[in-house]
Structures are given as structure tokens and as C-alpha cells.
């Protein structure tokens with residue numbers, strides 16, 4: 001399964017609601033879970049749900065994260081066009097994130113989408129490049145777990161798992177604890193401390209906004225986007 | 237029928253008594269019916285009167301007979317409400333829907349539980365009364381009889397002295413910041429911030445810590461009107477647990493003659509939470525137990541363990 005079996009993982013912190021940015025920052029970690037051999041994406045998701053429920057995690061509604069890609073139109077002679085990603089997260093229904101590839105990132109009101117339509121002479125929506133992850137949200141003690149199916153042009157491409165340990169604000173501090181938790185339902189798929197943290201200066205303490213989390217989803221989505229659709233039973 | 241005997245009710249007599257009541261009511265009705273109908277048509281006035289009186293007498297006798305029967309049966313029925321330890325609520329066991337609603341067995345459980353609670357509370361209070369270390373002003377006064385040369389009472393220390401003690405403690409622990417405020421008169425309220433892990437609010441009475449509440453580093457410690465919120469508990473289970481343990485610690489560290497030592501010991505203990513999310517349990521070696529990190533800190537060794545692992 002090539003790329004599907006590789007794990008991409010990143011961590012960050014995010015607020016639960018944009019209006020009260022300081023009230024519920026936590027530490028999140030998303031990873032791309034390999035689909036078990038001979039199983040479909042849906043079967044693997046069901047398996048994860050079952051494992052979480054065995055831990056007596058409580059299902060708490062659903063979530064989604066989506067990402068649209070825009071090409072910057074204009075005099076980019078020779079260079080490949082710059083890409084702009086516009087993302088939404090159901091945890092922050094009033095906001096919208098816009099990120100340049102490798103460049104600045106901004107958090108805007110949800111009606112930023114309308115602005116993008118007005119700017120279509122500068123940024124063209126790359127139709128068919130919309131990637132999203134949708135799934136169930138689980139609460140277990142102070143952990144928040146989101147298991148999502150990543151889809152691109154209505155085909156399931158993989159599974160994302162986001163784990164957040166809400167009481168802790170310093171990601172590196174609770175890494176071992178989170179690892180132990182993830183092992184309890186992901187088995188051996190748990191990765192090592194992501195480089196994003198070790199690379200961050202000042203004790204890994206990021207400002208209380210959601211950019212870290214969204215950056216991680218973006219990286220996950222880029223990986224999925226590049227991945228070839230392999231015909232076969234493992235991916236539908 | 238075992239239950240029935242237990243509650244002291246003779247069901248047989250009970251049902252007979254009910255029929256007796258019915259009989260009594262109908263005989264009484266007959267008396268008034270005949271009175272209402274009055275004298276019936278007979279040839280002679282004498283015959284009419286005679287007939288009416290004998291009918292009236294007969295009816296009254298029937299009432300009398302039924303009343304006696306009821307009285308006899310009511311003695312057989314027994315007096316459930318007084319013979320049963322649960323009094324009238326014991327009658328719940330007679331409820332035929334008992335199989336569907338476990339009300340009676342729950343009642344028994346609650347009864348047993350409250351008895352036990354009362355018993356243990358009694359034991360605890362007699363034990364506590366033997367201890368010389370007292371917290372409240374009244375008890376301080378009582379113990380003063382035994383130790384005549386008690387200090388002017390540690391409850392009436394000048395605020396300046398309290399400030400000095402706190403600032404000295406603050407200097408001892410660089411990873412801890414303590415903000416002292418006096419929102420309600422002379423009593424101080426401390427807001428302790430421990431690294432980037434937790435915030436604790438300590439409500440003081442002089443140099444005694446009266447109450448503590450622990451919340452996450454990212455949680456609000458101020459209520460909407462900008463005052464320190466000393467009541468709402470943390471949203472996180474881990475800090476609710478730590479709050480419980482901190483309250484236990486307040487009761488553990490007691491030395492009425494040297495309140496500053498108590499505050500210092502408590503702060504030393506609280507400081508051991510600096511690695512709350514980084515330390516595995518010293519007993520089982522794991523980080524998580526039921527989704528919680530090791531929240532307990534031993535009062536002497538400060539060793540970290542899960543609440544369930546510490547015994």
C-alpha cells in the first residue's frame with residue numbers, strides 16, 4: 001500500500017472556540033493511520049470506533065476539516081504557481097484559515113470564502129482538489145479523539161486520527177502520556193515525538209491559536225493528495 | 237407470604253376486615269334508606285308504626301353486629317406501622333409491582349447505608365475530638381485550657397506578617413509564582429501558578445489555608461466580574477482529582493503552633509506537581525490509569541502514583 005502505510009504525524013495546540021481562545025487550548029496530534037491489510041477504509045474506521053468504545057470513550061457528535069486549493073494567477077513567469085489553501089474546521093465554525101504554501105497563514109471570518117470568489121481573477125479554485133476529513137468525535141477522560149475518513153473527489157483515501165490531551169498546554173510534556181494512550185487503541189502504529197515539536201524554540205509553547213493543528217492537517221492532506229489511487233480492495 | 241409475616245400484617249384478616257367494612261357501610265345505608273322511606277301503607281296506623289319500629293330495630297342491630305365484627309377483625313390485622321423498623325415505608329414490600337420497581341430493596345440499601353454513615357461519623361468525631369491539633373477558632377479556645385500558654389492565636393496575625401511569610405515562600409520556589417490579594421477584608425487569597433501546569437487558588441484565614449481549588453494552566457481563574465473565582469471546579473478530570481488530593485493535604489499538614497511551616501510544607505507538596513504530565517506512576521510504571529496520569533503525591537516522599545495504586 002506504499003504511502004498509505006506510512007505515518008505522518010504532527011502536533012499543535014488549538015482552542016475549542018475562537019471566541020474564547022484562552023479557555024481550552026490543548027495539545028493535539030494527528031496521524032495518518034494505515035489501513036489494515038485486506039480491510040477497507042470503512043472497516044478500519046469501524047475497528048477504531050470499536051476499540052475506543054471498549055475503552056469506554058463517549059461519542060460526542062462529529063467533526064470535519066476541509067481544505068480547498070487555489071492557484072495564484074498572475075505573472076509567475078517560469079516559476080510554478082503559488083498555492084493558497086483555504087481550510088475550515090468544525091471546531092471553529094466562525095473562522096476560516098488561509099495558508100500560503102510554506103508562507104504566511106491567516107485566520108479570518110467564515111465569510112472569507114465569499115471574498116475568494118470575488119478574487120477569482122487572482123486565485124483560481126483547483127476543482128477536484130478539495131480534500132476533507134469527516135468522522136466521529138470521542139471523549140475519553142480529558143482526551144479528545146477524532147477519527148476521520150479522508151476523502152478526495154468523493155473517494156476515501158485514508159484515515160486521520162487526531163488526539164488532543166486538553167489539560168496540558170506544553171505538547172512535549174505530555175508526549176509519553178499521549179503515546180501510551182494512543183497505543184491503547186492504535187497498537188503499534190504510534191510514532192515517535194514529531195519533529196515539529198523538537199524544532200520549535202521556547203519549550204514548545206505555541207500561541208493559543210489553531211494554526212498548528214491546521215498546518216498538521218494540511219500536511220496530512222498534501223500527502224494524501226499526492227498519493228496514487230491504487231486499485232484494489234484496500235482503498236475504496 | 238414470608239414478607240407479609242415479616243411486616244406483621246395478617247393478610248387473611250385484612251381482606252376479611254375489608255369485607256366487614258363493606259358490610260357495615262351497606263347496613264348503615266339500609267338504616268337511612270328505611271328512615272327515608274318512612275312508614276309504609278298498612279291497614280291500621282298501629283300496624284304501620286309497629287312494622288316501622290321493628291324494621292328500624294333490625295337494621296340497627298345489623299349495624300351493631302357488623303361493627304363488632306369489624307372491631308374483632310381489626311385486632312387480628314396487626315399494627316404494621318409500629319412493628320416494622322422502616323415504619324410505614326415498610327409497607328412498600330407489600331406492593332405487588334415490587335418485581336418491576338426495586339424501590340423497596342433500594343430503600344433498604346439506603347437505610348443500611350445511612351446507618352453505617354452515622355456510625356462511622358460518630359467514630360470519626362470521637363477520634364477527632366481526642367486530637368490536640370485543632371483548626372477552628374472554637375476548638376482553639378477549648379484546647380487553650382489544656383495548654384494555658386498558647387500564643388495570642390495564630391488566627392490573629394498581622395497582615396504584614398502573612399505577606400512576609402508568603403513572599404519568603406515565593407522566593408524558595410522559582411518555578412512557582414504566588415499572587416496575594418485581599419478581596420474580602422484581612423483574609424488573603426493566593427493565586428499560585430505552577431510552571432505551565434496548573435493554577436491553584438488558596439483561601440487563607442490568617443496563615444491557615446482554609447480551602448483550595450486547582451485548575452488547569454489554561455483555565456479561567458477569574459469570574460466574569462473580574463474577581464478570583466474560588467468556587468467553580470476545573471473542567472478537567474485530572475485537576476478535579478488534584479483538587480481532592482490538595483484538600484486532603486490541607487488536612488494532613490497541621491501544626492497549629494507553627495502555621496508558616498504548614499504553608500511551606502503544603503507548597504513544597506504542591507510544587508511536586510510540576511511534572512504532573514511527565515512522571516510515570518512509581519508503583520505500576522505506567523502513565524495512565526483510567527485515562528488519568530498519576531495524580532497522587534505522597535505526603536512525605538512526594539512520590540507520584542495513581543490514586544488507585546497508592547494503597
Ligand SMILES: [Zn+2]
Pocket residue numbers: 517518519520521522525530541542545
Ligand atoms: Zn499506577
